Amino acid sequence: MTQQESLVEYGFNRVIITITAVMCALLEIIDTTIVNVALNDMRGNLGATLNDVSWVITAYAIANVIVVPLTSWLSQQFGRRNYFAVSIVIFTVASFLCGNATSIWELVFFRFIQGLGGGALLVTSQTIITEVYPPEKRGMAQALYGMGVIVGPTLGPPLGGYITMNYSWPYIFYINIPIGVIATLLTLSYVKSPNYGGKKSLGDVDWLGIGFLIMAVGSLQFVLEKGQEHDWFEDAHIIFFAVLGALGIYLFIWRELVAKDPAVELRVLKDKNLAIGTVLSFILGFGLYGSTFVIPIFTQNSLGWTALQAGIMLVPSSVATGIMMPFVGRAVQKGISQKYLIAMGFCVFFGFSFWAYTVITPFTGEGDFFWMLMVRGVGLGLLFVPVTTWALSSLKGKEIGQGAAFTGMVRQLGGSFGIALISTYISRKNVQHRADLIDHVSSYDPNVTQRLNGMQANFMSHGSTAEVAVQQSYRAMEGLVMKQAALLTYMDVFLGIGLFFLLCVPFVLILKPAKGKVDMSQAAH
The missing domain is CATH 1.20.1250.20 (MFS general substrate transporter like domains)
Structure with a gap:
């Protein structure tokens, strides 16, 4: 044996x-x-x-x-x-x-x-x-x-x-x-x-390689996690860690390629399937963690849901993914090409994103999200198994463990990149949409004047003086503008994520995986 x-x-x-x-x-x-x-x-x-x-x-x-x-x-x-x-x-x-x-x-x-x-x-x-x-x-x-x-x-x-x-x-x-x-x-x-x-x-341990790895990925993760909070490259700390991360990546690659016994075997990335699978893992992480981040943020900030409500809403999506996984695993076992399953997954995820783009309103309810999130779950279910098996399909022995580690790290970095990009986009697009909407809110517009007068009368009926009611009505109008700007921003985010996944489809379909069947039992990690 x-x-x-x-x-x-x-x-x-x-x-x-x-x-x-x-x-x-x-x-x-x-x-x-x-x-x-x-x-x-x-x-x-x-x-x-x-x-x-x-x-x-x-x-x-x-x-x-x-x-x-x-x-x-x-x-x-x-x-x-x-x-x-x-x-x-x-x-x-x-x-x-x-x-x-x-x-x-x-x-x-x-x-x-x-x-x-x-x-x-x-x-x-x-x-x-x-x-x-x-x-x-x-x-x-x-x-x-x-x-x-x-x-x-x-x-x-x-x-x-x-x-x-x-x-x-x-x-x-x-x-x-x-x-x-x-x-x-x-x-x-x-x-x-x-x-x-x-x-x-x-x-004999490659301590230098381990040190450069900590320097590289630690700095990169810090920049992705804290960039938006500190206004990116306007902050000296972000610049310092970005430079440190870039230097760390260079030194880490150099060290692992010249070391006799590297801590991380980078040469395994010469395998075509692993290289493709690593890129796809990054995209999968982007979609998984990015959408998991933006949906609760939208429902809590724009719709006023509690954290518990927002979290529970995602459970049906997880159920759909769990149901899909065995079917997709069986399809891979029967020899259905991973690239067709991945392309289908990207298309389904685009469907979820476009659906979200069309249903977002100030009155969107839980019923509007249920089937939409079920579609998201199906899309993720179609992606994970084919991406993983493709990445490891032509590796052997200890290479499989090294390849699995790469795909795991890159999936995590894809999620961090997605969250950083989405949070930055939301922050900056809100400002832009607000500016565009303010241009259309003029005191000379009879509809705006009528709305302000109605608000003022409402506040006065609740005990405010005329002067205070005017200030309250302007603040209320500002709140409406900000809420509408936020809705437009989240619509842009969902559409952007969907288009990104849709654009990946033709590139996946033209890929030709190298021949090889993974024997996962040889993995050494």
Whole structure:
């Protein structure tokens, strides 16, 4: 029996390993978004500013992006099972410490540690869940893993909102503890580690490459997370970290190409399918995290929904994705070309975006979003499995683990880029739309005058003096203009995302994947 065959499990063992891996992937992904709705409570409880408390999100994201490319190497160093189990322990202990933090910077530090443990859970679970399935069922294994990756971001906000409203914010971290303990015990009991050798002494470790990696992706993630908040390149800190990030990327690439035993094997990107899959993973991350970001922002800011309402609204989309995953996995197993499934996914996602563009009004309700978000879920379901299997389809042995790490990191960066781009666009487009609308609000326009007089009369009927009522009516008119400007901006955002995905379709259809069938059981991370 070959080593690859010895990793395949059947029956009860495979079920347990599958549940453990999906559970860990879900834990990591949910924790990227679960804190979003609790930031106000954290700020008040810890006496922090809004700028300070935003680091709770940023620190976790930076740690994630740093550790993901190193997962293949770290697994090789310590053994995949041991590394996975230790990562769960780090994540669980850090969750407990986050819940017990007494200051904002304590919380930020523990969130960074939590992110270092969590980054390994996401990527390593992908290999673990796939290698326990025989080759003919590995498309289905990718679908099961994909359910955690796609569903996780949408489960975070409603779960965080429910816990914060009914208990208190530390419990969004405490719920990780029992799950982490169970996952650790199951990992040590059931997960196996392949042995490819290659363990190095501390003196042989590519410390310089690791340092340049931290410098590059840490700086880049900081710029993407904080750029809009600090007005991008108008701020000296953003300029400094942008330059540091660019220098770090250059030095990291140089070091990994000349090092005898690089921490991250960049030469694997010579594989055509992985290069294409990496680009597609970036686009997938852009659409997944970008839309997950903009929908709650729109419903809360423009429609006045609570965070819990906005989060729950995304659940049907996750259900649709979960339903689609097994069907798409089966289609890949039957030999349907990934590029046709991906092109279909892009078209469906365009349909969702264009639908959103057409239904946005000040009176849009939950019923208007339900089927639209179901379409979004179908689109994401059509994308994840084909993108992942295409990226890894012609890699072998340890290259598969390295390729999976690349696609995981790039998907995360795609999400950060999408959120940064969308938030910047919303901020600046609001100003432009307001200026355009103000040009059409003139005191010489009889309709405007009639509206202002009506408002003034209403305020006076509620006890305001004539002078105060005039000021109130002008402020109310300004509020209406701003609300309309925001609606126009969100319409532009949805249409822009949709057109971006639609433009990708012809490029996907002309691609010719290299021949090769992935054997995920050979992955070494």
